[in-house]
Amino acid sequence: MDLTSLRSHNDRTVLALVRSGALSRASIAERTGLTPQAVSKIVARLMAAGLLEETGAVRDGGRGKPRMSLRLAPDGAHAYGAYVDRDELRVVELDLTGEVVSASAVPLAPMFTPADVLDALEPLVSAGEQVLGLGIGIAGPLDHRDGVVSPNGLPGWDAVPLKALAEQRLGLPVVIDKDTNAAVLAEAWRRPLRDAALVFVGTGLGVGLLLGGEVHRGARSGAGEFGHTTIQLDGPLCVCGRRGCVEAVHAAATGVEAARVLGAAVANLVQLLDLDQIILSGRKVLGSPELYPGAMPDVDVSVTSYGPDLVPVGAGLLVLGELF
Ligand SMILES: [Zn+2]
Structure with a gap:
């Protein structure tokens, strides 16, 4: 279109x-x-x-x-959104109002390659007259502008030109962003947010930051690598190669202790940025929604209302949002 x-x-x-x-x-x-x-x-x-x-x-x-x-007009334009997680691919199709028209999820085998992701995407995405494009959310680090990704936790993915590869294969404009940025964008689509962090606790751990109502990506799209800030000197080894990262310390703990680790790290973030809203999301939070909110600092804390389609919806809104 x-x-x-x-x-x-x-x-x-x-x-x-x-x-x-x-x-x-x-x-x-x-x-x-x-x-x-x-x-x-x-x-x-x-x-x-x-x-x-x-x-x-x-x-x-x-x-x-x-x-x-x-x-x-809901069918005036559609956009696709995808989430490349560490073990599955989720894809949604959105109408012009941002509502989900269809959703699917397919497993990704361990050590999956960029070609595997394109193979999985192709049958789920079709270029059509009203289709604006595809947004892809994936773990950082990545460059939002040129769409080159080197995601933590995906072995062998080093400087992959995912935007160019996907555009070539699918014949659609493609936008790439961090999974957490897509997620906070989805939350801001549904309700007014100004200074907020979307805390994503899934197979990895990260935050999407909304500062002054705008997604904050930082100088090299690196903002929000909250999971890889150090919370315990000489702590457990992390997928990023360093020790004692929030993600690694949280993963080594269970139940209430894991929630305490996350709560302490989020409190640091709130202190640093003077945030007034925290939104909790991701598989771990959705799996035990009663566990995490109580461990968070004393600001407006909520659990996402999107469920598992949060990142793919936000990725689709990266594309759809260009119209607004
Ligand atoms: Zn790390």
Whole structure:
């Protein structure tokens, strides 16, 4: 789908406003400061592209005569999102509103290669008229801009040009980001977040940071490697090659003790960044949701509402989000 002509600032502003609640042309003009004529033109263009639809007449704001209200056309655009975990591949297809249309998971054999991932992706992803592209979430380190990945915990994956390889194989635009960045993006899609950490406790351990409402990636997309900060000098050996990382110390503990380790590390993070929201996620948290929240520092702590599709949904939103 070629949306190059629809990516102007005003188009994105109008789409984002409509996403926040069905609105009439007149109220879009009021909120944006655009002229009614300009709004009519933009809306006509977005309707012609299949991204907006009319829902019928409503009393907008309760005053005056009923006006024709607009909403996102769910099937106007779709995006795929994938999560390359250390033992499985999860893929979702999202509609324009970010809702999951279909979801699948396939196991990945130990020591799987980039070619194995592409083989597993190909039957699950199809380029179509309305498909904007594929987002892939994977462990860091990686470079978000060029899509070259060297994920911790995946032996043999060193400087893999995953974006280029996937685009060539699938014939779709591909965006790569850390699994944790995708995850925090998904949370921010559903509710307002400003200074928050999404703590992901799965086969690895990391955080996605939202600072001032924006995903914080750092100078080399390396931010959020929380699992590989040292919490115990001379502690257990970690997959990254160092000793005493949060991930390794947490993995060596069980039950309440594991939750205490994570709670202490998250408290350091909250102290450092003055965060006001912590969202817990990942397989370990979903497996025992009562264990971790009580061990966290005294801020707003919640468990993700997405379940196991958190990272793939966020990866799809990396692509879909370009429209808003
Ligand atoms: Zn480590």
